[in-house]
Amino acid sequence: MQSATGNHAGPFIRFARWWRNWTARDAALRELGCCDRDEAAHIARDVGVSVSELQTLAGRWPEPSNLLERRMAASGLSIERVAQSEPQVIRDLLRVCGQCDAHARCERDLDEQDLAKDEQDRVWRDYCPNVVTLDALRTQDRDRRFMRRRRWVKSEFTMPPRC
Numbered sequence: 001m002q003s004a005t006g007n008h009a010g011p012f013i014r015f016a017r018w019w020r021n022w023t024a025r026d027a028a029l030r031e032l033g034c035c036d037r038d039e040a041a042h043i044a045r046d047v048g049v050s051v052s053e054l055q056t057l058a059g060r061w062p063e064p065s066n067l068l069e070r071r072m073a074a075s076g077l078s079i080e081r082v083a084q085s086e087p088q089v090i091r092d093l094l095r096v097c098g099q100c101d102a103h104a105r106c107e108r109d110l111d112e113q114d115l116a117k118d119e120q121d122r123v124w125r126d127y128c129p130n131v132v133t134l135d136a137l138r139t140q141d142r143d144r145r146f147m148r149r150r151r152w153v154k155s156e157f158t159m160p161p162r163c
Helices: 011-033 037-047 051-060 063-074 079-085 087-098 103-111 117-125 131-149
Strands: none
Touching: 011 051, 037 051, 051 087, 063 079, 063 087, 063 103, 063 131, 079 087, 087 131, 103 117
16 A cells, blocks of 8 residues: 555545545635625736636636646746746746646646656646746746856946946
C-alpha cells in the first residue's frame, strides 16, 4: 500500500481530495449565485475579470491555484516571489489556469515522478496555456541571478547627467 504522504495517493486520499474540492466549488458557486447581477459585476471588476470568467473560476476553485503553484515550483519558480514583484502576472496566470480544461492531465503529470525531467517538461508544454508566461518568468529569474552573480550594479548602466 502506498503512503498517504507520497506522490501516489491511495484511492481514499484521492476521493477525500475530490470531495473537499467539490464541496468548496459548490459552496463558491452557491455564494456567487446569491449575488445579484450588479454585485457580481462589482466583484468581477474588483478581481479584474468579467462576470462569466468569475463564474468559471468559482466553479473550478481551488484546483487552479494549487496546480499553478506546483507547476511553478516544478519550473524552479516561487509563486510568492513572483507575486511580490509581479502581482498582475500572477493574477493573469491564475485566471488562465482557472479556465484551462486540462486540470486532470496537469495534476497527473505533476504527480508522475517516474518520467525523466526533460520528458515531463516536454509533456506539459504541449497543453499548458501558461507556458509562454512561465518561460518568460524563468528567463527573467535566470537573468536576475546572473546579474547578481556578476555583481552588476544598476549605476553602471545609467546615462551620465546632461550638461
